[in-house]
Amino acid sequence: MIWPVDLIIMVLVMICGIGAIMVRDLLGAAILFGAYSFMMCLLWAIMGAVDVAFTEASVGAGVSAVFFVAAVFRTSRRTKD
């Protein structure tokens, strides 16, 4: 484990996670959530859990981001709160 890389990814995970709930634009939130998933995938890979990283990359960053975009496309892009 290289600690600067680890630290950068940890900070990015937090930024993406907080950004995904703070941002008003739901499409942006979906994209931030995908970025969050990808950063988590990198963290799993760094910690040696390659199978979990693979699942996170395919499910979290791949397909669920598409589902969020599809749901935003069919509902509304603005959140009320």
Add this chain to the structure above:
Amino acid sequence: MRKLALITVLLMGGLLFYGTPDFPSWGDPQSPASLHVSPYYIEHSVEDTAVPNIVTAILADYRGYDTMFETAVIFSAGIACLFLLRVYRHKSARTRLYRHNLTGVTLRIAKGGKLPEGSAEFERIDSHWVPYDMIIRVTSRLTVPFVQLFALYVIAHGHHSPGGGFQGGVIFGAAIILYAISNDLRGAFRRLSEKAALLASAAGVLIYVGTGLLCLLLGGSFLDYSKLAGILHVDAIMARSHGILIVEIGVGLAVMAVMVSLYYNLSSAGRHDEGL
């Protein structure tokens, strides 16, 4: 109310941070899990199941129940999405748009007009603006087969490398979703219809449960693949390896079909008419 929620969240987060130092540190060989649980699987999984990837052996063999119900959860998620979103309505009454492929002219056909259905020169397009982009279509057409091949590799090679039914199934589903996004939803329906996707998702779960039941019928306990040795004509250890492969194929089929079915319902708001 918002303040109350914020206080609750901060309190919970603080408690979690407070509890974290009590965990054994990362990769600690003296932690209880590393002393009592992991060594058994690290030492015995290859001689028990002939599967080099310990994660696959644990997921599909030692803890087969867990994975079986995970597959059932994914299946029920697909069914729940279908029940919530699917709208059964014959022939939408809205106006339809057709593009003349040779000239690029778009025709708007009002309700009750004659539709050029089945004509090779006209192509139905979605009611919001979709440019005809050759680069996207050709690129995705070239990419999709390789993505599908990679998905099959991930499923089949899960014994030796990271991967398995879940990941492979999701990648295969993503290939079909990529086709549906780059072309249109109706083209994807021609390749994999809604009915086929639902049947495949149920068939995947049935393959898993059926393998378990077969072991039960052959005199073992549920999901004890070593009892399949008589049918597969291999010894009991290889039978466990092959049993894992059969189960992974079931998982992959179910996950692939559920992902595609979820996309169909979400992107068309259940109408299965015009997609993303």
